[in-house]
Amino acid sequence: MARLPHSDGVAIPRGLAAHNLGFSYRHKRVLEGLSLHLEPGEWLALLGPNGSGKSTLLRLLAGLVKPTEGAVYLEGRPLGSYSSWARGQAIAFLPQNGGYPEDLTVEEVVALGRTPHLGLLGRLGKADLEALEWALTQTQVAAFRHRRLPTLSGGERQRVLLARALAAQPRFLLLDEPTNHLDLHHQAEFLGLLAGLRSLGLGILTVLHDPNLAARADRVAFLLEGSLLALGHPAEVLNQPLLRRVYGPGVQVHRVKDRPVVLLEE
Template sequence: MEGLEAKGVQGPFVLQGVDLALRPGEWVALLGPNGSGKTTLLRVMAGLLRPRKGEVFLDGRPLRAYGSYARGRLLAYLPQGGPYPEGLLVEEVVRLGRLPHLGLWGREGREDAEAVEWALEATGAARFRGRYLGSLSGGERQRVLLARALAARPRYLLLDEPTTFLDLEYQGGFLALFQGLAAKGMGILSVLHDPNQAALARRVAVLKGGRLLAEGGPEAVFTETLLQNLYGPRVRVAHLMGRPHVYLDG
């Protein structure tokens, strides 16, 4: 069975029996207040943290059964922070995304070069490919780091706050890119803080206190009752052009 699944995951910090599945061809947005366990869940599903209880499965096999290269060919992860290779050129950073396909002593071929070029163009990072990562602004750096993850051409992409530091134009561009990648078969799980960005995803999962509070389409999940439970009594929900729009009253 294809998919990346967390089943009964508990710990290592705040998670309490979380069940969440990501299938190829869908974009799932993960929402919740600060400290709810979003980043922890992503790191568990990426194989960077081991749960105290429960299991993560990748295409029907326990994630822990995969070697690092095999896992890296199927699954890419964009974290919130570094450390990052500040002294490398942008193109060199993006080429790091191909390492799982090359192995320890592998040599780059045409497919690797094409994947790097595609990732640079898709994220708008091609125009500063010859600059050092350490010379970039926060938004430029974020585009490069997403390009590195995309260069792996993964089946599943885990993104922790991918629109951080981006201006409005590139936020919109990233969200459209996620929709397009999902339409072509990639499974994407992204932590977002803006419910209006999350409303563009096919499915929304909501965490609070380490528990999965709600899951489903944005129209079903984004009720004033649930969002006020998360963010306070000023939250309101309107429906514009068939999509929920979340705002603060007053």
Template sequence: MAGLEAKGIWGPFALLGVDLALRPGEWLALLGPNGSGKSTLLRVMAGLLRPKAGEVFLEGRTLRAYGSYRRGQLLAYLPQSGPYPEGLLVEEVVRLGRLPHLGLWGRETREDREAVAWALEVTGTLSFRHRPLGTLSGGERQRVLLARALAARPRYLLLDEPTTFLDLEHQGEVVALLQGLARLGVGVLSVLHDPNQAALAHRVAVLKGGRLLAEGGPGEVLSEAFLKSLYGPRVRVAHLEGRPHVYLDG
């Protein structure tokens, strides 16, 4: 299976000839300073923005060759922020993730109901499924939107800063969930700001100024010398249990 591939992406905005591939069954973390083009690249790979040059391929076909429903079955995208259906109950919001799978008459099947229940369970949102979205905290809302993306049962999941607004406990739960999804065969691409979360991924890619500077395993990419060039001279890297741990000196 070819996976999800961005080839020679130039534009929009900052992107300058980016090549990046996401394989099934892996978690790929995307790091980089603010304004480096991470969110833009994610939106291009989700089919929401058209590049000026280059192409995105999904399982060997151009992304443009897919109809919106089929693409929605294979590929789910969770943005940083966006319009929220405040008046809907949590379970209704999560059920929206099943829209690409519904038939002509939009009738739910047992599979649809099971997918919604699973998404609520794994994101820890089942206990407040009957609450309106507008009554939730920022962290609770973020988990609901993640559940909506997961309800589609996609083969590829694109997440723009999925741990935003979450406390440390729920950040850890989301990271564990991404690892678990990869073990189930889902290809996960997540924009992150925390290199210590990225250190838990299978691969790490780094953008700066619209260019892909590095790509590889966490131990290879998250070196002290390289991270100093990105984030400044105070960066230090220790190795704990075989993985890099990034911190600031002083």
């Protein structure tokens, strides 16, 4: 993995990287001394109890808020040195709630993902239309492109929002609890889509609550009280001592086909 020198002597990995990141909000410490990186073609799952700073970390990595300490780097350059347009082309952020007007069609929502690439007139050109079609196809929503958001199921809507993010053709995709409110079938379907996108070279970071879903990722980062508790392969991070420390003595970790399976006993 290529690394770039940093002024304090620490090598900064290529890709999207947080270095010694800290963030405070209204005198409350949210994140402290956090360093991690996301490589192209990698799926990194972010776990941790509520209030551990997961959503804040995603917003920092997307450049939506500025860190109190440390810095975020994109391909070795400070993220703050990029224009908002350039950040939007490189990094797509999918929040927990898309917040789009309910009268928009699927195609109109997905087209919004091209905003960082449009000129002053805001008109879709040939490259934009091709990217739109690619995103609709990748997420399997092209068949209902003319339907409006209220007519969609939860799983369909989440795929549409993923398509909007993909329409920007980013190098990195940040998703905040993308499987929230989805049933088991749609969770598996959505995570299957992410696995396929990873094979196309897209770096993916997902905030998840379920360790069993996170076990499908390449690496898992576990946050606790704003600090990085563990980072590594799912089989290393999702171990019984760590999970019992966070969630209590009822946690049991088993192995199925070399993948950790987490159960909670009463």
